[in-house]
Amino acid sequence: MKSEMIISMIAAMGSNRVIGKDNDIPWHLPDDFKYFKESTKNHHVIMGRKNWESLPHKFRPLPSRPNFVITRQDNYQADGATLFRSLKDALSKAEEMGEKEAFIIGGGEIYREGLSFAEKIYLTEINGTFQGQTTFPEFDKEQWIEVSREHHRKDERHQYSFDFVVYKKR
Numbered sequence: 001m002k003s004e005m006i007i008s009m010i011a012a013m014g015s016n017r018v019i020g021k022d023n024d025i026p027w028h029l030p031d032d033f034k035y036f037k038e039s040t041k042n043h044h045v046i047m048g049r050k051n052w053e054s055l056p057h058k059f060r061p062l063p064s065r066p067n068f069v070i071t072r073q074d075n076y077q078a079d080g081a082t083l084f085r086s087l088k089d090a091l092s093k094a095e096e097m098g099e100k101e102a103f104i105i106g107g108g109e110i111y112r113e114g115l116s117f118a119e120k121i122y123l124t125e126i127n128g129t130f131q132g133q134t135t136f137p138e139f140d141k142e143q144w145i146e147v148s149r150e151h152h153r154k155d156e157r158h159q160y161s162f163d164f165v166v167y168k169k170r
């Protein structure tokens with residue numbers, strides 16, 4: 001897709017690439033949530049139907065951001081979100097609305113599809129391995145360059161240390 005709009009993905013994953021377990025996130029890292037919120041605020045966020053359902057009711061829709069949800073279901077209800085039949089349709093709509101940077105926010109299926117559209121990945125790399133069936137897709141490090149990395153220590157509020165990493169497509 002040729003576009004003026006930047007297409008980004010944002011995710012947090014364990015060192016074994018796990019991002020989710022039983023439709024939930026298997027860690028609690030408040031400063032990563034804060035980073036997610038600050039990075040995506042006032043931008044379109046695009047997510048799969050399962051990710052939408054995994055959000056606690058009080059965070060749904062994610063405030064101050066147009067929430068776009070992808071589903072193949074005809075009669076799906078997602079109060080406060082706009083539904084799309086494909087990631088491509090959702091991205092086109094975001095661009096039409098004048099978005100400058102759209103965020104694909106998961107889950108696993110949507111990240112897999114998103115990899116061919118994305119030019120930027122904001123990835124929180126957590127120093128821990130986790131149980132869970134949902135993973136972040138492998139991406140070719142020849143095609144993606146790391147442009148920044150900021151370390152966050154383990155502390156009383158964070159059971160694991162992690163790095164906020166940004167990758168850009170060559």
Ligand SMILES: NC(=O)c1ccc[n+]([C@@H]2O[C@H](COP(=O)([O-])OP(=O)(O)OC[C@H]3O[C@@H](n4cnc5c(N)ncnc54)[C@H](OP(=O)(O)O)[C@@H]3O)[C@@H](O)[C@H]2O)c1
Nearest residue numbers: 011012020023024048049050051071072106107108109110
């Ligand atoms: N750690 C992180 O950064 C992070 C971020 C986000 C989510 N998560 C975790 O990821 C997990 C959810 O991920 P997931 O892979 O199970 O599901 P998902 O990607 O959130 O959603 C999958 C659903 O999206 C719809 N979909 C996917 N591709 C489509 C297409 N091409 N066209 C139309 N609809 C399409 C389908 O909905 P229908 O079945 O309704 O058709 C499909 O069942 C949860 O555990 C969540 O906590 C983690």
